[in-house]
Amino acid sequence: MVRYRKWGWGLGIATASAVTAFGVASWQANAAPTAPSATAEPPGGSGQARVSDPSPLPEAATGSGSDPLTSGELEKARTVALTPELASGAEDVTGKAGPEYLSAEIDVEAGGRQAELYYYDYKTDKLIKQVVDLTTGKLAQSFSAAGMQPPASEQETKAALGLLVADPLGAGFKESYRKATGKELNGTDGLVATAHTYTAKPADQGASQCGNSRCVQLIVKTENGQFLSVSEFIIDLSGRTVARLK
């Protein structure tokens, strides 16, 4: 038993120094919290179990390790990713020159700071992935493929709502709006949409192009918080058409 205790002590001391180098609140401070101002109150205020409650730091210019992309890193990456060819050759959901920007993430498997940016080109109906090495500031790799449909951007969601409201098939939708709010629908004013990307299933009637085309299904909320039934409508953003399932 005595030998065991000695061993425990030795390790404990060594660990304390190792953890200080780890760069966060010190091991000792965590083991015996003595600064209540820096800790969160437990449920019921029993004072029994607490976690630290660090003040948020200003966003760093660059991240390290598995940190998410910082605003600064992303700005830099987007400049590099949008090559002159893409900027002039591709088209976004509104038909403007330049691809539709979808999302960005850090590739933690890459070992360094590497950003992956996803775009959709409505001209070719292809998903584009631009890989930017943030250390060198260069475009490292570029990929594109048809038939891949990740989640929609805010601009795409708005465009889909616009198409639905303007389409003759949207008449039933306008009626539900009147019932829900007692008002006439005025374009897309006061509507908030959520878009699920939609890929045609084998049994589909009316939207079998979806998957190769970029399509969404909407959930629409009115300004008074009611949801309107629109799930039977498929909005084809590539073809700028609206189809009804079944």
Next chain:
Amino acid sequence: MSEGSGTMTYRKTAGAVALLTSAALGVAVPSAASAAPASPCGTQAMVKETLPNGTTWRLCWRIHDKAGLILDQVFLSTKRNPEPVQVLDSIRLAQLHVPYDTGDMEFDDLTDLGMGGGFLETLTGDDCKGGSARVGSDGSEQPQQRKVLCVSAEPSGLAYRAREEAWDDNGPQPGKLDSKQGHDLVLRTISKLAWYEYVTEYRLHDDGQISARLGATGDLAPSSEADANRGWPIGTGDKYYSTMHYHNAFWRVDFNIAGKGGEKVEQYDTALDGRGEVTAKLKTTRTAIAKEGNFSKVNQRWWRMTSPNSKNADGHQRSYELVTGGDDRYEGHPETKPDVTFTQKNPCEKYASDNAVDPECPANSKTVIDFAKNKENLSDPVMWVRVGFHHVPRDEDQSPMPMHWQGFDLVPRDFTAMNQLTPDGRTGLNGDPQPDPGPSGAQG
């Protein structure tokens, strides 16, 4: 993050002490397991908290636009075993598939919509009561710094209880009592996908267990009406039948036990094996899973991920066991049937279904069935866990819906030589409870 020692810088002092003392004691303490790695993320993205029983969990967190909350580089240390030892490389949701029983609606929420970005809620109200709401990037295409992660320490009930047997001239007497309250370090985010609100939660217990679960609350889908075979009447009478549906959740779990990687997958099955003197004999057999595959539960079956490169102080290989609980199996797709899939780590395999959303990757690799199809050797295994919930609406779902949880546990098996929370006075109780008299061995 690559597994292995390439990116790690070891604390020489700590490692040296561990090696010397373990050599003196004649027990095996793997040197790399006792080394502290360099910080794998910045301060803002790090959580490091010590629970009342002295257990410290340390990890990096981030929000992914599709997967939502991701935990990376999860390390554990305890009062008894103070050297931080890695458990996970990462854990995250891998899909949330929601098909309606009417067959006219179906969503892959991670890849059709996303759990992060604008769908991630800023914590407010009682969302993080008693905890610390941490600020970080929401992972959206124009990242915002928001309070999105709740970190809290919550009581988990009685961690253990044991009273020693004591005897004196008057017979049995109450002996020394060991009774202890346990705690979990809880990490959670909230994603609001239209009417439904999902809670992604990881509970890191002070005894080394990790519980992953998904909570569903918010409101039932509106305008989703069905007949009595596919719906349940809510509201007065039977005017409106709310449609039954599934929530099929998948998680991707990547172990990196003691930073050594290369875990072996094992399946254990217990079956009747004749009769003993009093009752049935049972036999438990181990099957090595050396190649990729999809697997399902039967009675008395379980799996574990074992490190062939890292042993506890008893000389046993460290491992974590998958413990599954309540589950409804959705039969509508092949990929929602297996309970667990083991695959060789592949950066192109990201989502358990609807995986083809990366132009760098093959378009025909869409589900966990595809991932396992070529039966690759498992030298760096990834575990995909599916837990389904068939939601039959009920009157109480209005309103809001009471939180419903679905998930699973990862339970340490031989990760340490003894209970991580063993109190003083019981450290000698390791091994045969009533050994023959003789010299006692070293403890760890």
